[in-house]
Amino acid sequence: MATVIAMNPLADRLRPTTFDDMVGQEHLLGERGALRRIVGAGFLPNMIFYGPPGTGKTTAANIIAAASDKTLCRLNATTASLSDIREVTSQTTGLFGSGGVLLYLDEIQYFNKKQQQSLLEFLEDGRVTLIASTTENPYFYVYNALLSRSSVFEFRAVRPEQTVPALRRGLALLNRENSTETTASEDVLLAVAQAGAGDVRRALGLLENAYYTAENGIIDRALLEMLMPSSMAVFDRDGDAHYDTLSALQKSIRGSDPDAALFYLAKLLSGGDLFSACRRLLVIASEDVGAAYPMAAAITQACVTSARELGLPEARIPLANAAVLLATAPKSNSAYEAYERAAADVQAGRGQKIPEHLRDAHYEGAQKMGHGGGYRYPHAFPDHYVAQQYLPDDLANAVYYEFGENKTEQTAKQYAERIGSLKNSKK
Secondary structure, eight states, X not given: OOOOXXXXXXXXXXXXXXXXXXXXXXXXXXTTOHHHHHHHTTOOOOEEEEOOTTSSHHHHXXXXXXXXXXXXXXXXXXXXXXXXXXXXXXXXXXXXXXXXXXXEEESGGGSOHHHHHTTHHHHHTTSEEEEEEESSOHHHHSOHHHHTTSEEEEOOOOOHHHHHHHHHHHHHHHHHHHTOOOEEOHHHHHHHHHHTTTOHHHHHHHHHHHHHHOBTTEEOHHHHHHHOHHHHHHSOSSTTHHHHHHHHHHHHHHTTOHHHHHHHHHHHHHTTOHHHHHHHHHHHXXXXXXXXXXXXXXXXHHHHHHHHHHOTTTTHHHHHHHHHHHHHSOOOOHHXXXXXXXXXXXXXXXXXXXXXXXXXXXXXXXXXTTTTTTOOOGGGSGGGOOOOOOSOGGGTTOOOOOOOSSHHHHHHHHHHHHHTOOHHHHO
């Protein structure tokens, strides 16, 4: 029997040391990427990296840390305690921490409110700079005071064609380490990348398994199907299969086809992509169902929360309920379209001056400045409504929201007509 030598996973041995060597995340790390530009300017804010596993969050943090002049400390929130945090912050008073401490905190969603609050004082005065990573939405899991002091950067699932260069480097490294010449065609490398489902680490792990299993120095598709048949069945050969599946899920629900919605949901979950499925269902609830059935967003959120608590495979049950609910619900994108119209006016610089009667009057001196004067309190009038101007003067007659034809919005329209708040009825 051959001697087994323990080694770090291929993904760790291949971990990039520069942004140029990373794959994916062009919006953050590309030549004009936001994160790359910030770091390149020598500016190091508190940051939260948010996204699915294997997308480069830890690697990007390592690269940033190596380029800084700060003392690097690492904690994992799944095991760290308040005493660990105190040990890190105590370094800010010593010689080695005189330039400040850079704390890389992995899985920050597992820190409770008290643990997160303990960092605030040190972030405020710059003694500690935080780079935190999480696979969960930070707006749900990170304490607001900490979130307001940080810049959030979203890492996205890496597309298969972006993963292939990392696989090429991985195979070359394996050959160098073992003095071999094992090969894999571009088609096979793309299949490995597709099986990774946006997770570069997972794809490299599959490649490493295939390398040590290959016969005659060739990694072929039959070998991959033997090692990971479920993933190979889920992602087809075109490079955008993952994103095509997400798009098909949303369009099927928008088109009120529950059968197609369940099929595409099953494709995603069979590939282990719980994160993207949850996120897309939340978007659909507000974008495509919206005001036609406002409770859809709350119910979908409850299903997503259950799915994340349960994990796969049980997560499929609440998510299936959400998909069927959304597909069979009445549809409206009226709020979505209304927001886009309002945002266009904001971007155009309109509506700069808020009407005086709407301005904040809850401070000393506000009355002298005329703020809040003339405001009429709707609850003091019949039907809790009184006519007054709410939009700025240059937008006073703007109409962004148009009632949808569904029962819920038509009922709301009838109410608006009855109390006289419908702008269109006044024209």
